[in-house]
Amino acid sequence: MSHASTEAVQTCEILLRTMMEDLLAKRIWPNMSSIIDGMLKRRIELAQVYQEVHASLAHVPRALDIFWDVFLHAADGWNPQKNHAARQAREELVGVNRRISELADQLAALLDRRNTIHNYTGFRSNTLYHILDIVHEASEDNGLYESYVKEDVERLQYQYDLKYWPTLSDVIQAIGSDSERAEVTATDPATAAATASRKSGRSDFVRAFMARIDGNRVEECGFIPNDFALSDSGMASLVNCGLDLAPDELVSADFIKRFRQRQRHARKA
Structure with a gap:
């Protein structure tokens, strides 16, 4: 190993160890500590990546630190299990909005029927009927409402x-209409990228990782150079180590190359 390669490996591993020590001291992100530990055991596999990243980013203030932070958060947040859960949450949210819309129609009809009975029969049920009475009752345990808002x-x-x-x-009908019109969207670029494909797979992590890199480039007020x-091969190694893929699941440089070709074609379409 050349002097440059040795320096790159040592610099990156020192950064990773420092990050792991900080995580352990603060008792946060335990899975990220496990990812770093796994990476430190796979030095030979990652040596080329360390050299490549060090050569591109070591001369840029904070860029190397930010790159590894981005990678670790992507590996922790967008492993296959969490991505599958994210896709399930998206489908659940669609279903919840649909159900709210359906129930709102039913509840609004019942409220109208109750008003009719109150107004045209000899019976009342002494239930709340003013929207602000509902607000008052719902806010009984809200000290800020009671102190600053209720009087006005x-x-x-x-x-x-x-x-x-x-x-x-x-009011109930408006809630239902709002849910019926609802369009479920991701709240950040990484989530959008990781859940963009029809089927879940290892490409989800690659998309999320690349989205996080793009979000930390200089043009986005970050530290990673725009170019x-x-x-x-470097991306393939990071995918394999970051996701701790089994031998029969490892991705190759060809896998990443095909992925990037599909992304380029999709942007042109």
Whole structure:
């Protein structure tokens, strides 16, 4: 191993050890500590990556530290198990919104029926009917509401009679309509990238990792140079080590090359 290679390996491993010690001291992100521990045991496999990353980033302030932080968070947050759970959560959210819309229709109809019975029969049930009475009751345990908001809301309630306010069924119907119109989207680029494909797979992690790199480039007010790019073989090694893939699951440089070709074709489409 050349002097440059030795320096690259030592520098990267020192950074990783320092990060692991900090994580252990703070008792946070335990899986990231395990990932680092696994990487330290696979020096030979990662030597080329260390050299490649060190050569590109070591001269840029903070870039090397940020790169490994990005990688570890991607490996921790977008392993196959967590990505599968994220996809399930997305599908569940779609179903929950659909169910809220359905139940809102039913509840709004029941509230309208109750009002009809109250108004046209000899019976009442002494239930709340003003939307602000609902707000007051729902906020009984909210000290900030009681101290700073309630008095102003009550003043409005007394100033404007019932015809100026939505009925309870109108409020419920609005909740249902909002859920029916809801469009489920990812809250960050990595989540969007990792769950973009129709089927879950190892490419999900690659997409999430690349999205996190892009989000930390100089053009995004980060520290990673805009022109920085890992080689296909370097990315493959990081995928294998970061996800601790079994021997029969390992990805190759050809896998990364094909992945990047598909990404380029998708952007042109």
